[in-house]
Amino acid sequence: MSTASDLPPGAVHTRAGPVIPRGGGRDAITGAAREIFAERGYHGTSIRDIAKRAGLSLSAMYYWHPSKQHLLAALIEESTYDYFHRCDEALREVGDDPADRLRALVRATVEYRVQRRIESNIGAQEWRNLEPDNRERLAGLRRSATQLWADIIDDGAARGTFRCAHPEDARRSIVAACNAIAQWYEPAGEIGLPDLVERYTEIALRIADHRG
Amino acid sequence: MSTASDLPPGAVHTRAGPVIPRGGGRDAITGAAREIFAERGYHGTSIRDIAKRAGLSLSAMYYWHPSKQHLLAALIEESTYDYFHRCDEALREVGDDPADRLRALVRATVEYRVQRRIESNIGAQEWRNLEPDNRERLAGLRRSATQLWADIIDDGAARGTFRCAHPEDARRSIVAACNAIAQWYEPAGEIGLPDLVERYTEIALRIADHRG
Amino acid sequence: MSTASDLPPGAVHTRAGPVIPRGGGRDAITGAAREIFAERGYHGTSIRDIAKRAGLSLSAMYYWHPSKQHLLAALIEESTYDYFHRCDEALREVGDDPADRLRALVRATVEYRVQRRIESNIGAQEWRNLEPDNRERLAGLRRSATQLWADIIDDGAARGTFRCAHPEDARRSIVAACNAIAQWYEPAGEIGLPDLVERYTEIALRIADHRG
């Protein structure tokens, strides 16, 4: 991750997952920011709010992070990499049948929206509040993720596995349906994650007009 | 509309549509707010930005609107009523066949997302920035809109018109797909509105697992 | 003056003198800044200090001036123009005899250091705190003022009116002596301005090694 060099010693980071915290300061701040950005939005959040929830002083925040914007960027960057990595893994485990690949991508996405619900919402809502540099750095990754879906659906349509007439609208609809989960899903609710994956896999296949 | 009493003389408002402007001031402000709220979000927008784009002084804004929050609330309120009204009309024109009713609701929704793209996005993104009073005043309407979809899909499922196993997820997916249009649709693009309606009608029917 | 277009209507400015105030706000702030910058230096002065001495709120300051830096730049710019203008006028009134011209420049300078003592000190001490843009805008004028002295002394040395062996050091010494007045002169003291002019004229002519 490109901000890795900014991390103070003691913090560990891998492309496959979130920062693994060592010690309270940095983590408390990142965690608090995550929560409050999600609740009130980037511009609706003051760094005093973040510091307060983290149980630290305002200035401690600046010991760990150079700016509020950096806090947002780090959050979005890490979770974007995480999502992309999950997709990658999921697709590597399946063959080249479009339906199988679509199932894999839906599963990875639904799991991500549920397991990283908050970051999902931050990524969706606060993307525009990234400063140009930060946004551009991630834009390629975003496009790649879109392309993963497009490749599968286009391929399925070409092969006749999917009969939908408008693959792009199918893609958008499937993605929209999966993404929306992060907005309504309640972790404490009754629907389990495997169930959810199955339901949305079926919906996705119907949208793509898959014929077994 | 509950803010009707706040309107200065000369402005007309009905439940069925937007404020009908008389004179430049009020309109210029509402228009500017609409644009900038959509571009930068509520908290990312200053009333100076709005006044500047409207070509008016800061104080003029306060002549027409008691506060920045009121500006947002008026915008969301008006467009929410508009959407609800369009749904109402569309449903009144069709019979009680669930597929027909779903088609009507999709059409009304797609048309709304395209024709009132900006307000759609504001309504979706800035809803949480409404102060409790304003939010609660509109929450019922939102729930009613949700119920319109639910009634149709549940009815279709009960009758066997729709064979989807999980009507609620079908509903969420259809709505998510339709709503997403406001995020990607480009008015200057090549897809015409009638085409779009047809495409999303088909998608919706597939999601609901409609069997002709 | 190049910042003239920044001025709000109601403030008048000419190249020949300071801003002519209309109304309390702008003037109170400029005056307070002038005093406190001189007392404590640019970085030693907070805008809260300025506002307090001006009897206004912090934000009122920003109604009249876009920034603390602008305040400094405007002060230095105006007084630099004033000094240059005075030199210009003084030299226009005399012939081309180097001694006469030196007398004129000394008089203009001494009068300026006394009459605009505070700005003199700000210009000398806070010059380095101008941001590059502002500094460069004025650098040419500064060089021109230096050149006025150099032209006179070099000319006098060439003609034999001045016999000093090192005109540049003579120039620097004369200027240093005159400039220093702003640091020690007490307006309430016993030395009158005409006396002072005479004394420093004589010193300058001795430094240049003038032979009647």
Added chain:
Amino acid sequence: MSTASDLPPGAVHTRAGPVIPRGGGRDAITGAAREIFAERGYHGTSIRDIAKRAGLSLSAMYYWHPSKQHLLAALIEESTYDYFHRCDEALREVGDDPADRLRALVRATVEYRVQRRIESNIGAQEWRNLEPDNRERLAGLRRSATQLWADIIDDGAARGTFRCAHPEDARRSIVAACNAIAQWYEPAGEIGLPDLVERYTEIALRIADHRG
């Protein structure tokens, strides 16, 4: 020196000269402070800047110096003692002829302004940023230095060696001319120190109106 008791063991200090460094820490800090105070001024310098340039941590600074103010005071104090000591020595080597004594003082001063250019500028510009205690502790020394000049010139004027009518203005002008050297002299430039001393000695004698 009154701060002697603050010094950690290993550092040596005498009234006659600068701190003799033992070990890198203290020295690196003092050196860095000297540079940055001169470049940006006391209030324009943060202790983080100093620590960074010294290549040490913030806390190391506080091991060696109790505060930023102390750093400034130590710098000014040491260089003020140094200057005074140099004047003292120079005057001890000459007789009681006012011209000789003036020559000696000019030489000591010019040499000091050149050899300790940076401290000269700090002493001149940042004097006002000394806290009252520190300032008062040094004020006497400053007055003594002024008195050295005054005694010589007054004596010369009384004896007729100097014919200037206003000894105080002569003194101020000579001092101003010598002091200014620190502002424009470039160590890498072409004028050698002995030359410079000679030039300014002549200027000083002319200002005092010395007649061989």
Added chain:
DNA sequence: TATGAATGAGCGTTCATTCAT
């Protein structure tokens, strides 16, 4: 109708400093 002038609160950020280790 509309404005210019002003305000208090809060913003993101940096400051000099402290302290346990």
Added chain:
DNA sequence: CATGAATGAACGCTCATTCAT
């Protein structure tokens, strides 16, 4: 000797809002 982590106060500046005109 020296550091990493933290703090409270203050910084320059912008905010939504007010009010006399």
